[in-house]
Amino acid sequence: MIFNNRAELHAATIDSIASMSHSDLLGTIRSCHISVMKKDKASMHAAVMSMWVEAQPYQEQEKGSEGGGIFDRLLVDSINEILKDGKIIKERAKEAFFELDRPKIIEVRKGPEHKVEVGRQHQLFETLLQIVSCGLNVYMVGPAGSGKTEAARATAKAMDAKFIPMSLGPQTMRSEIFGYMNATGDYVATSFRDLYESGGVILLDELDRCNPRVSISLNAAIENKLAVFPDGVVEMHKDTVILGAGNTRGHGADNQYITASQQDLSFLERFAILEWPYDLGFEEELVRSVLNDETKATAWIRLVREVRKLIDELSLRYSCSPRRAIQGAKMISNGINRKIIFNTILFGGWSPDDTKKAINNSILLKGAGM
Numbered sequence: 001m002i003f004n005n006r007a008e009l010h011a012a013t014i015d016s017i018a019s020m021s022h023s024d025l026l027g028t029i030r031s032c033h034i035s036v037m038k039k040d041k042a043s044m045h046a047a048v049m050s051m052w053v054e055a056q057p058y059q060e061q062e063k064g065s066e067g068g069g070i071f072d073r074l075l076v077d078s079i080n081e082i083l084k085d086g087k088i089i090k091e092r093a094k095e096a097f098f099e100l101d102r103p104k105i106i107e108v109r110k111g112p113e114h115k116v117e118v119g120r121q122h123q124l125f126e127t128l129l130q131i132v133s134c135g136l137n138v139y140m141v142g143p144a145g146s147g148k149t150e151a152a153r154a155t156a157k158a159m160d161a162k163f164i165p166m167s168l169g170p171q172t173m174r175s176e177i178f179g180y181m182n183a184t185g186d187y188v189a190t191s192f193r194d195l196y197e198s199g200g201v202i203l204l205d206e207l208d209r210c211n212p213r214v215s216i217s218l219n220a221a222i223e224n225k226l227a228v229f230p231d232g233v234v235e236m237h238k239d240t241v242i243l244g245a246g247n248t249r250g251h252g253a254d255n256q257y258i259t260a261s262q263q264d265l266s267f268l269e270r271f272a273i274l275e276w277p278y279d280l281g282f283e284e285e286l287v288r289s290v291l292n293d294e295t296k297a298t299a300w301i302r303l304v305r306e307v308r309k310l311i312d313e314l315s316l317r318y319s320c321s322p323r324r325a326i327q328g329a330k331m332i333s334n335g336i337n338r339k340i341i342f343n344t345i346l347f348g349g350w351s352p353d354d355t356k357k358a359i360n361n362s363i364l365l366k367g368a369g370m
Contacts (some may be wrong), residue, residue, distance in 0.1 A: 044156060045362035062218045079138040118154045122147050123279045129158060131272050132241055137222060139244035139268070141208060142276030143256075147323025148245035151276070152203040164191040168210040170261060175216055178229050189233035196227060199239035208246035208260045217266045232239065244271055256317060280305075290329040300329060307346050310358045318350055338368075 053182040118125075128151055131138050141149045149165055156163030166177065167326060179190045195202050204210070204218070221227035250263035284301055291297045306321040328345040347355045359365045 011293050025298060032306050036140075038199060048127075053169060061320060075088050116158055116160060118157050119145035120282065120285055121154055122151055122282050123274070124274065124276060125151055125154060128274060132243075132275065136272045137242045137244070137270060138274050139246065139250075140274050141246055141273035142251055142278040143278065143321060144247060145323030146278050147206065147282070147322065148276050149203065150245045152245065153200060155241065155243065159201065159239070159241070161241075162195055162198075163203070164195055164200065165203040165205050166216065168206045168207055170209060170211055170259075172211045174214055174249070177214060178217065178227070179231075181230045187229070193229060196221070196236055196240055196362060199237040200242045201243060205242045205243065206246060207227075207244035207248045208248045208257075210261070210263060210267075214266065215263060219264070220269045245276075249273065256319075276279065278322055280322075282327055286322070286326050287329045290326060291333055296332060297329070301325065303346065304328065304365065306362055306364045308367050310362060314354075314357060314361065316354055316358070318354070320346065323346075342368075 128140070132155060140151065142148055150164065153163050166312060177192050179188050179193055187247060192202060194200075194272050210218075217227075221236065222242055227234050227236065246260070247257040248260040250260075250268045252262040253260045284297070287301055288294070288297045291300070304320055304325045310316070311318050311320060324345055328341050331341045331345065347358075350358075
């Protein structure tokens with residue numbers, strides 16, 4: 001298994017540290033001098049522990065960016081205490097891990113006297129703002145429930161601007177975007193027209209399912225900064241930002257998103273393409289803020305990620321997104337029965353056979369009484 005980001009790696013390593021005996025941990029660290037890029041899960045854990053104990057900077061997979069800093073040193077101290085005392089300093093290690101990946105509170109300054117705080121956001125939110133500040137439109141591509149709509153909403157908040165999400169699809173008509181003339185000859189406007197003309201953030205959601213006839217009209221409106229509406233030609237406001245969100249890169253359907261359609265390359269080129277994966281640190285932050293109970297939050301996050309891992313390993317056509325994690329946390333907070341949460345959130349929409357297959361392949365789910 002290859003971990004996609006630091007948060008996944010951190011969570012798995014914490015579990016390894018917590019479950020190892022003193023002698024096993026010591027033996028693993030002493031014998032392990034392997035690359036962090038190893039695909040084997042156990043070897044990956046051992047390599048990370050070894051490198052941290054030796055106080056070497058961790059290089060993030062593919063990105064090659066250095067870690068290090070105060071939190072890595074805290075973790076080194078924690079593991080050194082494990083070696084010295086033979087005890088598992090789980091809470092201290094977990095705190096160091098979590099703090100390292102805690103989403104930053106984003107603050108946008110608009111002049112010396114005015115600032116806007118948009119709270120903790122996705123790890124790529126700052127990148128999104130930087131691209132938008134260049135006057136470019138952005139298409140966020142990521143799995144369902146990864147926070148694309150919320151990022152667009154936060155962009156509008158950072159700009160002190162209006163925000164509208166507009167869902168596109170194969171049946172979306174041009175008139176739903178650009179308006180129409182009614183029977184009495186009066187123009188019936190849309191939210192798109194309002195923000196296109198007066199400024200704001202427009203989110204074209206499900207962009208990879210857009211009707212080709214609509215995308216042609218949008219193409220001209222985005223590229224030329226001029227749009228032909230039924231009542232005349234309108235110039236796009238200088239503060240209008242058009243964002244897109246979708247699950248695919250616009251090249252057609254895949255095994256997970258079978259209703260996605262192929263989009264014209266000239267349309268896609270109007271956007272900077274920004275991959276928008278799950279942000280596991282942000283997911284943890286949101287779950288903890290809902291539950292306000294460390295034990296419950298940790299247990300729930302482990303279950304969510306176990307189901308997510310099984311979906312991948314068993315090649316199942318389901319998802320267990322951060323959105324699901326937050327929904328479940330809300331139900332736990334309200335005291336809803338565990339079986340109801342499992343059946344509606346973790347396995348909501350699953351076939352009985354697939355549910356049984358997943359549970360049979362997971363010691364954790366069996367232990368949770370599934």
